[in-house]
Amino acid sequence: MTQLPDSIEDSVISAILGGRLRPGTRLGEAKLAEVYGVSRTRVREAMMRLETRGIVHVSARRGWFVVEPSATEARAAFQARRVIETGMLRDLHTLPGDAVAHLRAHVEEEREALHTGHVGSRTCLLGDFHIHLAHAFGNPFLTDILRDLTARTTLVSMLYQSDQDAAASSDDHAGIVTLLADGDYAGAARLMDEHIRRVEDGLDLAAAPDPLAGLREILSPGAPA
Amino acid sequence: MTQLPDSIEDSVISAILGGRLRPGTRLGEAKLAEVYGVSRTRVREAMMRLETRGIVHVSARRGWFVVEPSATEARAAFQARRVIETGMLRDLHTLPGDAVAHLRAHVEEEREALHTGHVGSRTCLLGDFHIHLAHAFGNPFLTDILRDLTARTTLVSMLYQSDQDAAASSDDHAGIVTLLADGDYAGAARLMDEHIRRVEDGLDLAAAPDPLAGLREILSPGAPA
DNA sequence: CTCAACAGTCTTGTATACAAGATTGGTGCG
DNA sequence: CGCACCAATCTTGTATACAAGACTGTTGAG
Numbered sequence: 001m002t003q004l005p006d007s008i009e010d011s012v013i014s015a016i017l018g019g020r021l022r023p024g025t026r027l028g029e030a031k032l033a034e035v036y037g038v039s040r041t042r043v044r045e046a047m048m049r050l051e052t053r054g055i056v057h058v059s060a061r062r063g064w065f066v067v068e069p070s071a072t073e074a075r076a077a078f079q080a081r082r083v084i085e086t087g088m089l090r091d092l093h094t095l096p097g098d099a100v101a102h103l104r105a106h107v108e109e110e111r112e113a114l115h116t117g118h119v120g121s122r123t124c125l126l127g128d129f130h131i132h133l134a135h136a137f138g139n140p141f142l143t144d145i146l147r148d149l150t151a152r153t154t155l156v157s158m159l160y161q162s163d164q165d166a167a168a169s170s171d172d173h174a175g176i177v178t179l180l181a182d183g184d185y186a187g188a189a190r191l192m193d194e195h196i197r198r199v200e201d202g203l204d205l206a207a208a209p210d211p212l213a214g215l216r217e218i219l220s221p222g223a224p225a
Numbered sequence: 226m227t228q229l230p231d232s233i234e235d236s237v238i239s240a241i242l243g244g245r246l247r248p249g250t251r252l253g254e255a256k257l258a259e260v261y262g263v264s265r266t267r268v269r270e271a272m273m274r275l276e277t278r279g280i281v282h283v284s285a286r287r288g289w290f291v292v293e294p295s296a297t298e299a300r301a302a303f304q305a306r307r308v309i310e311t312g313m314l315r316d317l318h319t320l321p322g323d324a325v326a327h328l329r330a331h332v333e334e335e336r337e338a339l340h341t342g343h344v345g346s347r348t349c350l351l352g353d354f355h356i357h358l359a360h361a362f363g364n365p366f367l368t369d370i371l372r373d374l375t376a377r378t379t380l381v382s383m384l385y386q387s388d389q390d391a392a393a394s395s396d397d398h399a400g401i402v403t404l405l406a407d408g409d410y411a412g413a414a415r416l417m418d419e420h421i422r423r424v425e426d427g428l429d430l431a432a433a434p435d436p437l438a439g440l441r442e443i444l445s446p447g448a449p450a
Numbered sequence: 451c452t453c454a455a456c457a458g459t460c461t462t463g464t465a466t467a468c469a470a471g472a473t474t475g476g477t478g479c480g
Numbered sequence: 481c482g483c484a485c486c487a488a489t490c491t492t493g494t495a496t497a498c499a500a501g502a503c504t505g506t507t508g509a510g
Contacts, residue, residue, distance in 0.1 A: 029492070039465055044492090048270055049277045054366075061471045061492045079317070080366040087312025091418075092304070141279075141305040145370055193316075254462070264495055269462090286462045286501045456507085463500075470493075477486080 008036055008046035013055065016066065016151050018124040023068040023155045027056060053148045067155060071205040074156040078200040081149050082193055084142065085130065089189035092137050095180060099136035103177045106132055110170040122166055127154050129173045153199075160203040169199065233261055233271035238280065241291065241376050243349040248293040248380045252281060278373045292380060296430040299381040303425040306374050307418055309367065310355065314414035317362050320405065324361035328402045331357055335395040347391055352379050354398045378424075385428040394424065 015021040032043045047064045050056045056064050069077060106129055113122040127150045134146040157164060172195040179188040240246040257268045272289045275281045281289050294302060331354055338347040352375045359371040382389060397420035404413040 028490095030490090040492090041464055041466090045273055048273060052274045052277050058492080059472095061490095062473085063491065076364045076366055079364055080370075083312040083316050083364075083367060084309055086316060087308040090315070091308050091311060139301045139304055139308075141301055141374065142308060145305075149366065253460095255460090265462090266494055266496090283462085284502095286460095287503085288461065452510090454507105454509085456505100458504085458506095460503075461501090464498090466495105466497085468493105468495085471491090473488105473490075475486105475488085477484105479484085480482090 009050055013151055017127045017154055018120050021066055023066050023159045025066045027064040069156050077152045082196045086189045086193045088137055089185050093185055095136055100181045107174045126169050160205055162203050164199055164202040234275055238376055242352045243345050246291050248291050248384045250291045252289040294381050302377045307421045311414040311418045313362055314410050318410055320361055325406045332399045351394050385430055387428050389424055389427040
């Protein structure tokens with residue numbers, strides 16, 4: 001499904017999409033340099049690229065951190081995705097013949113992940129659907145833009161205690177694919193709009209994000225001396 | 226109209242939007258470092274950021290160059306703009322009250338630039354309209370995305386001998402503002418779609434971009450010894 | 451005269467050294 | 481005991497040195 005990342009950037013992005021990197025996680029240059037077996041220079045370059053893509057940010061002389069979108073930014077990110085994804089479905093009718101089959105297969109994978117219950121691959125697959133759909137339209141700019149936006153909304157979901165029902169999302173995806181199979185782009189656009197709104201509405205954007213979420217989780221079973 | 230840029234990136238972007246930087250222009254690190262009075266390190270950082278934004282690219286050990294979009298990339302860039310800008314107009318009805326007035330003033334500026342005939346500020350203003358419109362909707366993600374896409378399409382226009390009629394473009398802009406003033410977002414979206422198509426159709430994307438365009442221009446009057 | 455090989459120069463690629471600020475842990479005063 | 485202050489340590493910010501490759505101009509053979 002997802003090819004293994006060759007660059008530091010891809011590696012970080014895919015870790016976020018897969019839920020392995022949480023918002024607020026510190027990414028020390030020295031640490032990363034050791035992990036990837038490269039010098040700090042390369043790590044810095046990668047971090048700066050990710051920064052311009054809005055994935056990480058730097059706190060002066062403290063380190064690089066996975067972004068923690070504010071409620072406002074969260075809303076804007078979802079809004080941007082809605083505008084672009086529905087816009088694509090409404091304006092572009094250029095899906096190649098095999099796209100629907102591929103998307104159907106993807107939804108099938110989602111279903112399986114739902115049953116096996118592996119939360120990481122599930123999160124990853126649910127985000128990947130949108131990226132694959134964008135990719136199928138063949139516009140690399142839109143694909144790249146949506147990849148970054150999806151990474152951000154994935155972070156948002158991690159931050160605002162999403163009660164997102166993965167099964168419902170997958171059902172939406174299946175519905176969109178069905179409509180596309182019928183050539184009903186307008187219907188697909190409508191359903192996509194509802195879908196993204198549903199995901200957004202499943203968030204508790206009023207709740208301030210818990211800065212200690214990570215720690216709390218680690219310490220909940222019982223801390224050692 | 227356009228506040229003076231404080232970073233190297235903004236400076237390059239605004240030079241492109243204003244038509245002062247042509248596609249293919251070489252941006253040497255040492256040269257830029259001297260111009261901006263900073264070290265090569267900072268210049269490299271800025272260039273790498275611009276690279277991830279698709280504005281410049283690096284040719285190994287030869288230097289940084291303003292991108293020269295291929296015909297395929299050109300079409301994709303216009304398509305992306307169409308999807309996003311019409312999507313915004315269709316989905317978002319969140320223009321603040323004073324937005325229309327500001328946009329009207331902007332179109333008025335365009336008109337003046339048309340008469341005075343200053344080609345640089347004209348190009349800049351025509352692109353700025355779209356950026357300002359995006360900005361008015363208040364979604365920073367979409368604004369940033371459109372700024373970069375607009376920079377790219379500006380480069381495309383320089384590269385593919387656009388016969389774009391600046392006056393017609395400005396008329397389109399005026400029309401869009403009028404529709405927005407009436408709250409007719411759907412109509413504005415339709416006109417925006419036509420407008421961007423018109424600009425794209427004004428290009429000769431079949432013609433291979435002339436890699437010597439810059440030189441030819443310089444040498445046309447008669448070369449000195 | 452043409453062309454291939456080569457030396458010199460220029461430019462980026464990468465690592466490393468050091469400066470500057472932030473954090474942490476300790477110490478002493480009240 | 482609590483708190484402010486201070487030293488030690490860690491981390492990024494920035495510049496610089498040097499390596500590696502690309503380009504240019506020259507030179508010499510055919």
